[in-house]
Amino acid sequence: MQPILDWLENLALSRFIVDTPLAFPVIECVHVLAITLVVGSIVIVDLRLLGIASSRRPVTELAAEILPWTWGLFCLALLSGGMMFASNAGTYFFNTAFRFKMLCLALAGLNMLAFHLFTYRSVRNWDKDVPTVPAAKAAGALSLSFWIGVVLFGRWIGFTIHN
Amino acid sequence: MIADFAIWMSRTGPSQTIQKILWIIPTIQTIHILAIAIVLSSAAMLELRIMGWTGTRTTMSETAQRYIPFVWGGLIVLALSGSILVIGEPERELTSIAFQIKMGLLLLAIAMTAAFQIMVRCGVDYWSADGARPLGAKLLGLLTLLTWFAIAVAGRWIAYVDLDKVTL
Numbered sequence: 001m002q003p004i005l006d007w008l009e010n011l012a013l014s015r016f017i018v019d020t021p022l023a024f025p026v027i028e029c030v031h032v033l034a035i036t037l038v039v040g041s042i043v044i045v046d047l048r049l050l051g052i053a054s055s056r057r058p059v060t061e062l063a064a065e066i067l068p069w070t071w072g073l074f075c076l077a078l079l080s081g082g083m084m085f086a087s088n089a090g091t092y093f094f095n096t097a098f099r100f101k102m103l104c105l106a107l108a109g110l111n112m113l114a115f116h117l118f119t120y121r122s123v124r125n126w127d128k129d130v131p132t133v134p135a136a137k138a139a140g141a142l143s144l145s146f147w148i149g150v151v152l153f154g155r156w157i158g159f160t161i162h163n
Numbered sequence: 164m165i166a167d168f169a170i171w172m173s174r175t176g177p178s179q180t181i182q183k184i185l186w187i188i189p190t191i192q193t194i195h196i197l198a199i200a201i202v203l204s205s206a207a208m209l210e211l212r213i214m215g216w217t218g219t220r221t222t223m224s225e226t227a228q229r230y231i232p233f234v235w236g237g238l239i240v241l242a243l244s245g246s247i248l249v250i251g252e253p254e255r256e257l258t259s260i261a262f263q264i265k266m267g268l269l270l271l272a273i274a275m276t277a278a279f280q281i282m283v284r285c286g287v288d289y290w291s292a293d294g295a296r297p298l299g300a301k302l303l304g305l306l307t308l309l310t311w312f313a314i315a316v317a318g319r320w321i322a323y324v325d326l327d328k329v330t331l
Contacts, residue, residue, distance in 0.1 A: 025323045029316045033203075036196060036315065040204025054229055057221065065218055066208075151200070152193045158322075159189050 001093070008089040017087035024087065027080050034077035035154070039147045041070045049132050049140030058128040059136075088161070097156035104149030111146060115139040169253035181251030188251055195244040199315055202237035205230040206276070206311045213279075213304030227283045234276055256321060265317035268310050275307040 008014060017023040047053040048062050085092050092098045119135040126132045132140075172178055181187050212218040212226040221229075249256045256262045282300065 025320065029319050032196075032319050033312055033315055036200040036203050037207060039197070040200035040202075040207075043201060044204060044208070053233075061220060065220070069207075069217070148193075148197060151196050152190075155189055155193045155196060 002090075005089040005093055008086040011086055013083065014087045014089075017083060024084065027083050031077055031080035031084065034073045034080060035151070037073045038070055038077055039151060041066050041073070042143060042147055045070075046140040046143045049136045049143075051131055051137070056128075059123055059132065060127050091161055092157070095157060095161055097153045097160050101150055101153035101157065104146045104153060108143060108146035108150065111139060111142045115143075166254070166258050169257045172250065172253040172257075175250075178250050178253060181247065188248065191244050191247045191251075195241060195248065198237045198240040198244065199318075202234055202241065203311055203315060205233040205237065206272075206308060209234070209279075210304040210308035214301050224283055227280065231276070231280055238273070255324070259321050259324065261317050261320035261323075265314055265321070268314045268317060272307060272310045272314060275303060275310065279303060279307065 017027065044054065044066055045063055048055070048057070048059055054062055115136070119133065119139055122133070126136065173182075208218060209226060209230045212221075212223060218226055279300075
């Protein structure tokens with residue numbers, strides 16, 4: 001692993017981020033904007049799955065409206081996050097908060113995958129006018145928990161890494 | 164004067180408590196960021212709907228009813244969590260140019276959101292009709308969204324105290 005971390009830290013982009021005082025804060029601002037919009041847009045869908053908000057709108061319509069934005073912003077968060085990681089890879093990789101953040105991200109991804117592979121297949125039966133099925137509610141609740149974890153551990157990285 | 168007030172506040176009991184218990188600041192910041200996520204996304208859905216970029220299968224008033232309460236609710240959580248952060252670190256916040264700009268922009272965003280809410284209430288029929296969205300409302304929507312983004316950026320910038328003095 002160490003050679004990969006060293007390679008990342010020695011990329012021209014990483015050197016630029018370290019050597020330019022404004023680079024890291026600017027990238028971090030982009031990351032914060034992207035991640036808050038990713039999490040917020042996912043919360044909108046989760047609340048629909050839980051039957052708490054947007055209950056009169058079809059699940060499929062809401063998902064089709066919001067999730068393309070979510071994916072686009074997620075790419076931006078991944079890109080900006082990747083740049084921050086590369087600039088100090090050796091430190092982030094061994095940081096416990098960072099690892100828990102990645103764990104929460106992976107769990108959020110698996111939850112979404114399971115939801116789409118199984119629960120979402122029957123969406124026609126609970127798309128509108130009826131309560132969502134328990135499996136959809138569970139997916140919404142798990143998604144909320146994992147994304148809260150992503151934000152929590154993400155913020156904790158800043159308190160455990162000192163350059 | 165602000166600096167004196169900040170120093171006085173940092174010596175009060177509540178501020179001392181927040182300073183001593185190390186997990187309070189990161190935990191409150193996490194709650195603050197989650198509330199920002201809700202406010203920014205709700206505002207984005209609203210403004211994108213005004214601009215006709217998304218959500219056009221619902222009426223303007225339906226969109227407003229769904230998302231505006233989340234903007235106000237989120238702002239209450241932000242005001243409470245933000246107050247705890249200011250009490251805990253008064254000098255870091257109150258004397259920072261980034262923080263002062265953030266508060267100014269916040270007033271602007273609140274005023275624009277309220278103005279928009281009044282517009283929607285006045286003309287449900289008008290907004291319910293597709294296509295006829297006046298340019299002024301679109302500009303208001305775009306400006307409001309950009310202001311919310313600027314507020315989040317200014318908030319993050321409070322962390323960069325040194326750059327604060329160099330660049331702003």
